[in-house]
Amino acid sequence: MLINCVAYQNGKKLADIPHTDISEYVQQPGCFVWVALRDPSAEELEEMRKEFGLHELAVEDVTKGHQLPKIEEYGDTLFVVLHLLEMDDAGKINIGEVGVFVGPNYVLSVRSHSGINFLNVRERCEREPHLLKFGAGFVLYALMDAVIDRYIPIIQTLEIELEQVEAKIFSGGTTTRASIEEMYGLKRKLMLVQHSVTPLLEAVSRLYGGRVPQVCLDLQEYYRDIFDHLERISRTIDGLRDILSTAIQVNLSMISLNESAVTKKLAAWAALFAVPTMIAGIYGMNFENMPELKWTLGYPLTLFLMGILDFALWWRFRCAGWL
Known part of the structure; x- marks a missing residue:
């Protein structure tokens, strides 16, 4: 059309x-x-x-x-x-x-x-x-400049998205699966922009250095300006990808820490139940020659001992940060 x-x-x-x-x-x-x-x-x-x-x-x-x-x-x-x-x-x-x-x-x-x-x-x-009197070469510059300038707001939007993802990681405001999917989605967007920018770096450099095409003569400084824009965008993308990779590693580390904390809590509660279970198991063997079986104070003292031991364990786990 x-x-x-x-x-x-x-x-x-x-x-x-x-x-x-x-x-x-x-x-x-x-x-x-x-x-x-x-x-x-x-x-x-x-x-x-x-x-x-x-x-x-x-x-x-x-x-x-x-x-x-x-x-x-x-x-x-x-x-x-x-x-x-x-x-x-x-x-x-x-x-x-x-x-x-x-x-x-x-x-x-x-x-x-x-x-x-x-x-x-x-x-x-x-x-x-x-500038238009330079002819078709200036029109090419203007078209390329307009296209590349449109990449900048996209990069800025992706920077904001990355900041939001980082905030969610440390605030715990999102699920593990959702945060990982969001980060990999952001990484894919960065790759799309990078695939649009990286091939142009070497190509544009030929328009202002060395043997410059005839239609680009007298406009080398303008094409060098386009190259500078591309280079800045490329560096920004590389920086964002590095930050994103670090964020992914931090997220995985926090997942491991959370799993470790859960494991510690489960181990602590298992220990609290194990002590009275062990004592009750000993007296549940029903040997005839167990001296405490005929003792009047045996039952309350055993319960008291269970309580004291469980309280001591609970206090120790509490101080260690397991509970």
């Missing part, structure tokens, strides 16, 4: 144009066309492939989807795949994709499986004609 098709020249918008007129504008000096598609049909992609001379392998990647984030060069054209991350009200992270084809005189963005739009990116570019 065609969302936008706009022609720009020397940093200024010329007009919204029909896709059938693209070839007329891309031939003009200093002019480039920015086309945006969402969940396009095979026919639409084939039309764009012929219009811009896109590489078949790149078009195939967009058609199939489910690609890792990457940046590939095909002659003087760049093909960029980015993950679009959205967190819904239930806290689930949904993953969409955008494939961006960038040439000297065109930008084609193909968005799939995502409700995120780039209208604000287009508005930003049009508000900055002094």
Whole structure:
């Protein structure tokens, strides 16, 4: 589905144009066309492939989807795949994709499986004609910057979730199974974000250092800024994963401590019952030559002895923290 098709020249918008007129504008000096598609049909992609001379392998990647984030060069054209991350009200992270084809005189963005739009990116570019005059390279920067900036609120939300999980661990406000499931769910979310960030680190570094692609010339500092954002996000994810791993170990340790405390209590109560049971068992043997059997004070003294011994054991366990 065609969302936008706009022609720009020397940093200024010329007009919204029909896709059938693209070839007329891309031939003009200093002019480039920015086309945006969402969940396009095979026919639409084939039309764009012929219009811009896109590489078949790149078009195939967009058609199939489910690609890792990457940046590939095909002659003087760049093909960029980015993950679009959205967190819904239930806290689930949904993953969409955008494939961006960038040439000297065109930008084609193909968005799939995502409700995120780039209208604000287009508005930003049009508000900055002094940068938009750099052409398709600046549009690619603006798109990448907008996508990566959306990762930051997700990371902040995951930080808050981690703090809440840590609070529950030490307050005992959740069951063991629930806390473990919550922590592993959080770990999975962090991995999803990391899989969207890590592949881009090396790829983006090629856009500002070494042999820079032609469409990115004069914009190296902007792409270096994107790399810095990615690096900060990656370090934050690594830190959160380390904290989460520690939290999981602490939770397991607290489970072991709780089980140990229960075992101690059970052992203490078993000892309290064992002493009178042992004494009663001795006098329950009914041997004829047991001297205490005929003694008038034997029964009350035996009960008194049971009570004294149990009280002594109870006091000892109490002081030791077993009861």
